Amino acid sequence: MKISDHILSIAVIALVMTTAGAGTASAQFGSLGKKLKQSVKTKVDDAARNAKIDAKNKANDQVKDATGYDNETRTYHPEGDAPVNYKKTYTPSAEAKAADPLATSTEVQNGFTKSRGEIHAFYENLPDEIVISYFKPYYKEENKKWYDLDDTWHDRHMYAFMNLFEKNLAATEDYRHVFADYFEVAPGVKIPADQTFQNAWTLQYIADPTSSSAFVFYLYAYAYSRMENHIWTTWEQPKGSVLPADYNKILFARNSMAFELATTVLPYSVLNHWADFFIADIEKKSDVYGKYFSWIMANTILKNIMPKHEKHNTSDDAYRVKLSQFEAKYENVDFGRQLGLSKKAAVDEPKGVTVSAEIKAIGNKAGKEITYGEFEKLIYHASKWSELKEQKYPYRTTGYGISVSIVFKTGGKRYVLPGQLVKATQGNNAFIQNADPSMAKPLK
DSSP states (O other), X not given: OOOOHHXXXXXXXXXXXXXXXXXXXXXXXXXXXXXXXXXXXXXXXXXXXXXXXXXXXXXXXXXXXXXXXXXXXXSSOOOSOOOOOTTOOOOOOHHHHHHOTTTTOOXXXXXXXXXXXXXXXXXXXXXXXXXXXXXOSTTSGGGGGGSOOSHHHHHHHHHHHHHHHHHHHTOSSOSEEEEOOEEEEETTEEEETTHHHHHHHHHHXXXXXTOHHHHHHHHHHHHHHHOTTSOEEEEOOOTTOBOOTTHHHHHHHHHHHHHHHHTTTSOHHHHHXXXXXXXXXXXXXXXXXXXXXXXXXXXXXIIIIGGGXXXXXXXXXXXXXXXXXXXXXXXXXXXXXXXXXXXXXXXXXXXXXXXXXXXXXXXXXXHTTOSSSEEEEEEESOSSOEEEEOSSTTXXXXXXXXXXXXXXXXXXXXXXXXXXXXXXXXXXXXXXXXXXXXXXXXXX
């Protein structure tokens, strides 16, 4: 499947961007507690660190036990005791060498710290605690879709991710997107199709957790799973099928490990780098989706990951200023609405009639009070006020109205929205009603 130029450009940018000094062999790594078994010297004693985490989590145990989510300390809690040593260099098996052309590759892609061969050998040694049994071994033809093995699979994952992400984010009228696509990994055992890129990029990051590029693809998977704009994507299990028995537990453990690595092993400078990159990218992008995409990534790093990193300093003025400026600039920008509007077919500007200067002044004042875009003008579909009456006897007049079309701008584009200009029976105070933003359409 051919990847679009827009998607490819994002993929290429993400791959070539690196952080100076990040991911080097001499980087200092923090402890991963029970989650990762490794022999590295740390500045913080494991027992003391675990006790500190337990103390912080105590107030949220009930929420954690019920949902696996912790809003106060870490988004994911370490779970299990998966024996993963990300610093170890594994040797590919004879079977992997025969089936995988990159099993012995020494190529280190831009922004990575490990070669392709080392990452693939890591895949071969992933523990059952964090990878679905049906996804192993990675080199079998039917399993390749679950990993980022080569450029072809990477492009397929990017294409699927970008299209699904955009579809979900543009769903301004239906905030619950039911996802029904799946892969059948065994008779009656079906797994959501979007797990292809989520599994691939999360495991790739676990394999190379100090990598700047591996992190940014993990970020994509993480942001997709969270859907920052509160459009919740749910998967509809096909009738007569089941998920693997330990599916949810394994995904939780996998995601927990990746997040633990991103908030301990990954250099804090990498988070700063990508936050700055995506903040700048919001203004560089000309299309709504590009701006929205970069806003989500910047917002995710600034609010969900950086504050949880063990090197984060709550008194760091540089971070606090960056977050404050980011929020101030974009707090009133509704990228979701802009994206939803941009997906609609453009229409001709409606024709109107001439109204008196008095009505026009009242309309302009009311129009400037709308909050869903930059007001441009009202198009009037009647030259005089019509009486608005009660629906029941004695049918008293409650006000006066004129049918209008509201023309406004958002994201640099013009839109039109039907509505009604209404004023009271006394005075000239007026407002616009019956103007549902979801009914707006772009103008040609």
